[in-house]
Amino acid sequence: MLREVYRIEKTGSLDHLQRKSESLSEPEGDEVTVEVKAIGLNFADVFAIYGLYSATPKESFIPGLEFAGKIVKKGPKVKDFEIGDSVFGVTRFGAYATHLNISEKTVFPLPKGWSMQDGAAFVVQALTAYYALVPLGQVKEGDHVLIHSAAGGVGIMAGHIAKKKKAITIGLVGDSVKFSILKDVGYDYFLIRSPKFKQEMRKILSEHPLKIVLECLGGRYFHDSYDLLAPMGRLVTYGSANFTPSHSFRNWLSIAYSYLTRPKIDPLSMISDNKSVMGFNLIWLWNEIDELRKHFSDLMMLSLPKQTIGYEFTFDSIHDALRTFQSGQTIGKIVITVS
Numbered sequence: 301m302l303r304e305v306y307r308i309e310k311t312g313s314l315d316h317l318q319r320k321s322e323s324l325s326e327p328e329g330d331e332v333t334v335e336v337k338a339i340g341l342n343f344a345d346v347f348a349i350y351g352l353y354s355a356t357p358k359e360s361f362i363p364g365l366e367f368a369g370k371i372v373k374k375g376p377k378v379k380d381f382e383i384g385d386s387v388f389g390v391t392r393f394g395a396y397a398t399h400l401n402i403s404e405k406t407v408f409p410l411p412k413g414w415s416m417q418d419g420a421a422f423v424v425q426a427l428t429a430y431y432a433l434v435p436l437g438q439v440k441e442g443d444h445v446l447i448h449s450a451a452g453g454v455g456i457m458a459g460h461i462a463k464k465k466k467a468i469t470i471g472l473v474g475d476s477v478k479f480s481i482l483k484d485v486g487y488d489y490f491l492i493r494s495p496k497f498k499q500e501m502r503k504i505l506s507e508h509p510l511k512i513v514l515e516c517l518g519g520r521y522f523h524d525s526y527d528l529l530a531p532m533g534r535l536v537t538y539g540s541a542n543f544t545p546s547h548s549f550r551n552w553l554s555i556a557y558s559y560l561t562r563p564k565i566d567p568l569s570m571i572s573d574n575k576s577v578m579g580f581n582l583i584w585l586w587n588e589i590d591e592l593r594k595h596f597s598d599l600m601m602l603s604l605p606k607q608t609i610g611y612e613f614t615f616d617s618i619h620d621a622l623r624t625f626q627s628g629q630t631i632g633k634i635v636i637t638v639s
Contacts, residue, residue: 301333301373306396306618309360311351314619317363324399326373331401332381333373338420339395339615339636340366341625342453344583348393349622355583357393364395365583368410368419369638378404386410388419390427392586396618398638405589408596414606421453421607421633423596428582429458430599432514432536433465436578441466443511446501446525450487451478453607453633454538458514459485460604467512470504472497472521474628481608481631498524509533522563531574538580608632615639 301324306317327333345363347353368388371381381387381404389407394400410419432454433439445462449455450471462469463486471482471490482490489504491497501510501524509530515522515537526535565577585592610632613621618636625634 301399303397303399304615305362305398306364307360307362308349311349311356314349314622317349317619317622324401327375327378327401329375330377330379330404331375332371332378332387332404332407333399333401334367334369334387334389334407335372335399336367336369336395336397336638337416338368338638339364340420340422340424341621341634341636342366342424343625344424345396346622346625355392355581362394362396364391364393364397366390366420366422366424367395367400368416371407372399374404380404381407381409386416386419388414388416388423390423390586390592392583396636398615403589405593406586408600411600417609417612417635417637418606421609421635424582425453425607425633426457426461426599426604427585427592427596428454428538429461429514430602431580431582431585431595432538433458433461433512434598435595436536436580437512437514437534439465439467439512443467444470444505444508445512445514446470446472446510446528447487447514448472448517448521448525449474450485450490451481451631452516454514454516456481456485456608456632457604459487461602464602464604468508470501478631485608493521497521498528501528512536514538518563526563526565526575526577529573529575534576534578536578536580538582609635611635612637 303324307320310316348356348363371385387407388410391402445467447455447458451473459469469487471487474493476492479490491500510528511533513525513535610630611634613636615638621634
């Protein structure tokens with residue numbers, strides 16, 4: 301089978317992401333061949349393309365972590381799917397393609413009433429939010445939870461999950477124009493990043509303890525959020541948006557500055573403050589498929605609404621989609637439609 305892909309031979313620039321035609325082998329064992337209909341974009345895609353992601357393959361690779369599509373072929377050991385089934389799923393890179401082979405263990409039936417775009421928009425960011433809040437954050441009813449980048453894909457799903465757990469949600473965004481989406485999600489409070497952040501947070505908390513922070517920015521808001529945490533509070537960090545390249549090429553000077561000014565926490569102060577800082581990289585769950593499937597099953601039991609899709613691009617316009625993603629001005633998810 302001949303397929304179209306976007307492949308990186310050398311990291312460091314968006315210009316290195318090149319479209320190619322290449323053959324795809326027949327599915328083996330428990331693999332299915334998926335005809336991809338939609339692809340979800342994530343921060344990991346951008347960081348991998350620039351060579352700033354620790355999990356990036358050292359050799360030539362195809363970016364992309366999530367997709368939705370139809371099964372067109374299956375290997376001899378496939379038990380749970382048939383040709384023609386609509387599915388969505390995750391892959392440790394490789395989603396920027398019109399077709400891919402993947403184990404049936406990492407694809408799931410597309411929920412009834414969901415479009416392919418809905419499926420491609422859901423898995424990675426919903427799993428990120430769930431893993432941060434539930435296994436790590438141990439969120440419970442009545443907890444005050446601060447969620448950074450609350451109008452982004454993870455922030456929206458985190459808001460939904462926290463409300464399912466009956467927590468009190470506080471959303472932090474970069475612009476007040478994003479307040480409307482936070483209101484739709486059901487956030488209890490929202491505020492913009494500003495020099496008055498800590499002061500405004502204390503007014504919102506009104507002596508209530510801040511139990512959980514979901515942090516993905518780095519810089520001063522990491523430190524300020526840590527300072528606001530109550531004893532026994534947990535700061536869960538899953539990204540560093542401050543490192544996101546703003547140009548089409550890798551700017552080492554800017555990267556070096558961000559690295560040297562990155563947040564630093566003294567372990568001794570953590571002990572005396574009785575606070576926790578936890579970091580995770582969701583892609584490593586791909587090495588623990590049974591655990592990934594368990595978390596995904598628990599996530600789906602929450603019956604969350606579909607992800608908010610802010611932008612849709614065509615497969616021909618992936619570079620434009622990535623540049624839009626880099627802007628930091630998006631709301632919800634960016635999805636690529638493959639035709």
